[in-house]
């Protein structure tokens with residue numbers, strides 16, 4: 010029988026990821042701050058634990074998928090009467106943090122877990138909710154190679170590409186590189202759409218023409234059609250995107266590195282948040298450019314891609 014895996018954080022990403030572990034035959038012991046979500050997973054065969062410490066007492070591999078750096082700190086170190094992983098962690102255990110958080114916080118938590126004889130692998134993901142459901146996430150891992158190899162079968166149940174990026178924090182650094190490239194592609198798409206609209210050419214035609222060429226991107230193919238249909242429902246929320254850009258810009262400050270494009274998009278998203286709230290989808294970046302240009306990008310048909 011496969012070994013017991015602990016799972017903490019059953020949100021948009023964590024719930025389908027934990028489900029894929031169950032489907033792959035791993036017994037799962039799960040904890041979620043809002044208990045009702047863990048009960049839903051219990052109906053599918055998971056055992057429910059009352060705290061992160063209880064999860065850690067029951068499993069040698071403990072996966073975390075919560076929101077931000079301070080949330081991971083609370084889950085690992087405990088807070089407000091909730092016992093953290095560190096209170097229950099077994100010597101030799103591997104904690105796998107799949108949230109997107111600060112590389113510096115990751116390294117600090119890795120040090121504290123090492124004092125208990127446990128390892129931390131940072132393993133943030135790319136691929137969105139669809140990738141989590143389909144088990145096709147790209148997983149960017151940091152930490153000791155031996156710890157990663159130990160948990161590889163667990164990660165293989167959730168992702169299709171697992172890249173060892175380097176020592177502790179390197180997975181989070183590569184995830185921030187991913188986010189920098191994602192938002193600048195998004196801006197490139199948005200600017201092309203606004204230019205196209207003002208020029209009087211159908212944006213659906215433009216998307217069809219450039220999607221397959223040198224300017225093609227995941228954003229053009231997946232977010233472009235949503236923009237011209239005025240569909241701003243979230244795949245990925247602007248509020249979470251802003252959290253990631255803050256992490257990238259803080260790291261750039263520490264490195265004394267100019268990150269001009271990322272800073273620009275961060276401020277444009279701030280305007281989008283003011284006008285449309287943090288829960289709108291990231292394709293709403295175009296709305297900041299539309300406000301500057303005094304126009305709206307739309308088409309009465311969808312591109313055929």
Ligand code: NAP
Nearest residue numbers: 018019020021022023042043075076080108109137138245
């Ligand atoms: P989500 O739906 O908001 O879920 C967050 C989960 O974390 C919930 O289960 C929440 O518990 C739990 N949580 C938050 N703070 C906590 C705390 N202090 N203590 C204990 N549990 C806490 O978010 P998500 O979309 O699944 O994202 C999770 C992580 O994956 C984030 O770091 C995000 O940046 C990253 N990510 C997301 C996507 C995406 O497309 N959504 C893609 C790649 C990476 P409650 O149920 O009690 O609220």
